[in-house]
Amino acid sequence: MPLSEHEQRMLEQMERALYAEDPKFATALEGSGLRTYTRRRVYQAVAGFLVGIALLMTGMVAPNLLWISVVGFLVMLGCAVLAVTGWRKAPKPGEQAAPGAARGGQGRQRRSVMNRIEDRWQRRRDEQGQ
Numbered sequence: 251m252p253l254s255e256h257e258q259r260m261l262e263q264m265e266r267a268l269y270a271e272d273p274k275f276a277t278a279l280e281g282s283g284l285r286t287y288t289r290r291r292v293y294q295a296v297a298g299f300l301v302g303i304a305l306l307m308t309g310m311v312a313p314n315l316l317w318i319s320v321v322g323f324l325v326m327l328g329c330a331v332l333a334v335t336g337w338r339k340a341p342k343p344g345e346q347a348a349p350g351a352a353r354g355g356q357g358r359q360r361r362s363v364m365n366r367i368e369d370r371w372q373r374r375r376d377e378q379g380q
Contacts, residue, residue, distance in 0.1 A: 288336045295333035302326030 253261065268275070305322025309315050 291336040292333050295329040295336060298329035299326050299333065302329060 302322045302325035305325060306319050307322075309317065309319025309322055312318065
């Protein structure tokens, strides 16, 4: 069950107050969530990228093992994609880690635009009916 707007605002105020009072404690609490997971995923991708470089170089040095170079390149490419997407998705410190948090106020703005369009449509229907 999603939180109401009032509950979300109250939660955000509590989070801001926690950061204001004890930023070290707040940072320690948030470290166990999505941010730590994405950071770990980025580090693993970087390690995989280095393994890919090693495979690429091994395949280039070995005369009959060119396929190892291809595998190394594919590993590097896959790990680079994982690192970049993981880095982009990682929430900033103090930012909400909920899905859609990156969009910010766009959802509210869209709803208000849709509400205005619906209101206009309703007024037109009412005017035509009279």
